[in-house]
Amino acid sequence: MSEEFKDLHVDGTDYRTTLNRKFDMRVPRPKLKDPRIIHAFIPGLIKEVYVKEGEEIYRGDKLLVLEAMKMENQILSAVDGIVKKIHVETGKVVVKNELLIELE
Amino acid sequence: MVLREKVFEFFKKKETVLGGGGAKAVEKQISMGKLTARDRITKLVDTGSFHEYDMFVEHKCQDFGMSGKQLPGDGVITGTGTISGHPVCLYAQDFTVAGGSLGYMHAKKITKIMDHAMKLGVPIIGINDSGGARIQEGVNSLAGYGEIFYRNTLASGVIPQISVILGPCAGGAVYSPALTDFVFVVQNTSKMFITGPEVIKTVLGEEISMEELGGAKIHTEVTGNAHFFAESEEECFSQIKKLFTYIPWNNRKKADPFSPKPPKLQYDIEKIIPESPKLPYDIREVIKAVADDSDFFEIHERWAANLVVGFARIRGETVGIVANQPLVLAGVLDVDSSDKAARFIRFCDAFSIPLITLVDLPGYLPGIDQEYAGVIRHGAKVLYSYSEASVPKITVILRKAYGGGYIAMCSRHLGADFVFAWPTAEIAVMGPEGAANIIFKKEIESSKDPNETRKAKVKEYTDKFANPYIAAANGYVDAIIPPRETRDALIHAISVSAQKVDERPMKKHGIPPF
Numbered sequence: 001m002s003e004e005f006k007d008l009h010v011d012g013t014d015y016r017t018t019l020n021r022k023f024d025m026r027v028p029r030p031k032l033k034d035p036r037i038i039h040a041f042i043p044g045l046i047k048e049v050y051v052k053e054g055e056e057i058y059r060g061d062k063l064l065v066l067e068a069m070k071m072e073n074q075i076l077s078a079v080d081g082i083v084k085k086i087h088v089e090t091g092k093v094v095v096k097n098e099l100l101i102e103l104e
Numbered sequence: 105m106v107l108r109e110k111v112f113e114f115f116k117k118k119e120t121v122l123g124g125g126g127a128k129a130v131e132k133q134i135s136m137g138k139l140t141a142r143d144r145i146t147k148l149v150d151t152g153s154f155h156e157y158d159m160f161v162e163h164k165c166q167d168f169g170m171s172g173k174q175l176p177g178d179g180v181i182t183g184t185g186t187i188s189g190h191p192v193c194l195y196a197q198d199f200t201v202a203g204g205s206l207g208y209m210h211a212k213k214i215t216k217i218m219d220h221a222m223k224l225g226v227p228i229i230g231i232n233d234s235g236g237a238r239i240q241e242g243v244n245s246l247a248g249y250g251e252i253f254y255r256n257t258l259a260s261g262v263i264p265q266i267s268v269i270l271g272p273c274a275g276g277a278v279y280s281p282a283l284t285d286f287v288f289v290v291q292n293t294s295k296m297f298i299t300g301p302e303v304i305k306t307v308l309g310e311e312i313s314m315e316e317l318g319g320a321k322i323h324t325e326v327t328g329n330a331h332f333f334a335e336s337e338e339e340c341f342s343q344i345k346k347l348f349t350y351i352p353w354n355n356r357k358k359a360d361p362f363s364p365k366p367p368k369l370q371y372d373i374e375k376i377i378p379e380s381p382k383l384p385y386d387i388r389e390v391i392k393a394v395a396d397d398s399d400f401f402e403i404h405e406r407w408a409a410n411l412v413v414g415f416a417r418i419r420g421e422t423v424g425i426v427a428n429q430p431l432v433l434a435g436v437l438d439v440d441s442s443d444k445a446a447r448f449i450r451f452c453d454a455f456s457i458p459l460i461t462l463v464d465l466p467g468y469l470p471g472i473d474q475e476y477a478g479v480i481r482h483g484a485k486v487l488y489s490y491s492e493a494s495v496p497k498i499t500v501i502l503r504k505a506y507g508g509g510y511i512a513m514c515s516r517h518l519g520a521d522f523v524f525a526w527p528t529a530e531i532a533v534m535g536p537e538g539a540a541n542i543i544f545k546k547e548i549e550s551s552k553d554p555n556e557t558r559k560a561k562v563k564e565y566t567d568k569f570a571n572p573y574i575a576a577a578n579g580y581v582d583a584i585i586p587p588r589e590t591r592d593a594l595i596h597a598i599s600v601s602a603q604k605v606d607e608r609p610m611k612k613h614g615i616p617p618f
Contacts, residue, residue, distance in 0.1 A: 005384070008434045010466040011506070012538030015434035017384045020409055021325055022440065023433060026473045043309050069307060095309050 035078035036103040040094045044068025049090055051101070055083045063101055066094070079103065121159050121176040125200030133200050138271060138293055139337050141181050141198035144231055148341045149185030149192070156183040157220075158213045165207060168240040175201050178210040179234075182217040184226075187348050193221035196231035199271050203235035206277065210238070211248025218255040225354035227264040229344070232281060233271030249276045256283035261454035263354045266344060269294040269330065270337060274318075282329065285451055286347060286403070289320035289330040290340050296323055296330075321406075328407040328440060350401060350415035350422045352455050359422035359457065368398040373587045381503050381530060381570075384430040387412055390462060390502065391425055394418070394591040400425070403448060408440035410469075413448040415457070419595045424452035427462035428513065430503075437509055438469035439482040446485035446616075453493035458598055461490075461514035464503040466535060483512065484617040490518045492614060496601035500590060501525040501572065501581070506534050516580045521604065522597040524590070525572035525581045536566040 007014040047065035051057060058080050066073045081103040088100050124130055124140060133140055139147065145154055161178050163170065179201035184193050195214050197204040214230070221228040237245040259265055260283065267281035268288045272295045281287045281296070289296075297318035304310055304317070316322065323330035332347075334340035352359045371393035376385050392398035395416035402414035410433040413426050426445050428435035437445075452459050468479060490497070490512070498521060499514045510531055514520045525531070533539060540561040541548070551557035575581045585593050 008436070010434060010436060010470060011534045012541050013382060013466065013535040015382050015384070015430070015466055017430060017434040018432050020432055022408075025326075026471065029472045042307065 036081060037099070038063065038075060038101045038103070040066060040096055040098045040100055042066070042068040042073070043094060043096045043098075044073070046088045046090055046092045046094060046100075047072060049086060049088065051083045051086070053083050053086055057081060057083060057103070064088070066100075075100070077103065118159065120174075124176055124198050125202070129200035136293075138199070138233070140200065141196040141204075141231065141233065144268075144270065144337065144341075145181060145183070145185070145194060145196050147338065148194070148229070148231075148344065149187055150189065154183055154185040156181060157217065158182055161209050161213055163207045163209045163238075163241070165238075165241050165244075167242075170240045175207075177201065178207060178213065179204050180206075180210045180213050182213045184217075184220070184224075187345055190348060190353060191224065191226045192229055192348075193217045193224070193226055194229040194231070197234045197271075199233045199235070202238065204233050204271065205235050205238035206245055206248055207238035207241045208244040208248050211245070211252060214248075215251050215255055218252070218259065221263055222255075222259055225263060225356065227266060227348070227351075227353060228259065229266045229268065230280065230284070231268045231270055232273040232277065233269075234277060235272060236275050236277055246276070249280070252280050253283060256280055260285075261355060261450075264351050264455065266347070268340065268344065269296055269320075270340075271295070272314075274298070274300055278329075286332065287323075287330040288332045288334065288340050288344060289323055290334050290337055291320045293337070294320045294323070294330070324404075325406045328404060328444065331403050333406060346401060347415075350417075351457075355455055357456075359455075361420045362396070362417055364417075364419040365397040367393055367395060367591065371398055373590060377502065377528060377587070381528075381535075384434070386431050387427045387429045387435070387462060387464065391416060391427060394594060395425075396420065404444050408438070408444045410435055410438065411441035411445055413444060418460070418591070418598055421598060422457050423460050423594075423598065424448060424457045425460050425462065426514070428465040428509075430464055433469060435465045436467060436469040437465060437483060437486065437512060438474055439477045439479050442479070442482040442486045446489040449486075449489040449493055453489070453495050456495060458496040458498065458601070459490075459493060459514065460594060461497070461499045461520075463499060463501040463505045463510070463513040465506070465509040465513065466504050467507045467509045481617045483508070486512045487518060488614070488616045490514045492608075492616075493519075494604075494606035494608065496521050496598060496604050498522045498594060498597045498601075499524070500593075501529040501531060502587075503528050503530060504535070505529060505531045507532075516582075519606075521601055522593075523581050524583050524585050524593050525576065526587050526590075527572065527584060529572035529575075529581075529584075530570040531572055531575040531581070532569045536562045536570050539569070540565045 005016050008017050045067045047067045049064045050062045057077050061077045063075045063077055084102040084104040086101050163178050180197050182195040195217050265284035266286050267284045270293055274297055278296050295314045295318050301312050320333055324333040332343050373393040376389045391400045400416045410429050412429045416425055497514055516523050544561040548554050548557045572581055572584050
């Protein structure tokens, strides 16, 4: 246990105490994802790209197929919009969180 | 002559089994800093007390080159022995035999000794050191795991179940320890995870070592999956032996009484608590000031340290202690400490161990991460387990008992049999600062000197509410006692509640907020 004392604020009062490892490891507020910026949620292989840049798309349209762990994952659009930029092509191997497509 | 030959033949067969996976494999086991399965059992039980069962069990697998392959004892040693004279059933997986892999007959040996433990009403100890399922045996190996989990569940709350992780324990194998009451791990030896570093690297592209992912420190500090951390196997075995002195063999018995001993003189209960309720102290000092021989056996010492749980004795009888720890995170309740408390309370209740709760907390840990992690659901487990517990419940409020935290920490309202408060107790909806800021908001804001007014109002609130007398006037506190009388009050409460009967409505089982 670390013996470094700090203040912890609870209901209007600062209490002198120590903080533990897990408290230090807290993740700050998780950010909501922008549905127009599409990242690879898992590393894998781009099996197919269904759209072209500049193309108008609607919510639920297929954008591409990301194959990972023997599963073909259909990536659909969550919004209506226009394909702004495609960062991958068929056959490309992508890592986790790699930028795939931007919509606007 | 025939008899001699047959006996000789038997000894030869026995010697082969005793050799485990052979000299080379044993050497490798030792070079990894591990004891052999047989040595582990020998060191854990009383000298000469171990009786082995099913030594000649063999696997039945015919596939993938397994037919004709001899696996001594099928990779697990099972039997009975005694620890400090108390009978126990135990099994130890033998990593030198096919990596301790679990095949169907291996599992059969384990389930047989578990069934035995249930019938005899004695604790079961499982020493885990296994590479996982024996893949050659396919679904039969999975069947084996499932049958162990089923028995772990049936045995839960009937006999104490102890898991010792002395090697890898990965994938499905982790769920037997997870279902048991106490899990022991050893630095650099124990490894527990569902998906290992290889899979994580393939799927997520992230590199992590086994030790960082599921080593002894991680499970005793971060996940809480393990209860006891040791530097060596020997230290681990002495922890197990000590645990056995506090717990009963089964749920129909009480733990053995010991001869009463006074607390050590060095723990002066009136000198532990600082003057300001905002300053920390180590609650374990208070526990040692009231426990026999100042002996406190802490569980989950490294995990959720803002709440302390463990066993002690009061005038020779085992008690379970749950206490807020102002030294860490001001002693708040949060997701982890709620889980820790709830699990321990249920163990004590199942095994007839009276509960003593020491209260000093400012409330719940504020934070988005806590809310998102479900502090509502986890916090509810504390309310559930305290309310459900029918063993004697004794509460001592030392300082702060604010808001929901006051209710949760075994208040009268959750069925405490005795609630004592020290004169320093502050039983209120929240701390004076927070309360004054809300109640006198307008007055403070509209005054000439808001800071001075706030101070005055905080003092007004403190004088009026930050004490135990309002709760005592309502009968929520039974007695206000000076700290020096705490041990006597506990002794009295435990002795008069020895025959406590607390009938509950008939039901199949409750539905705790898991």
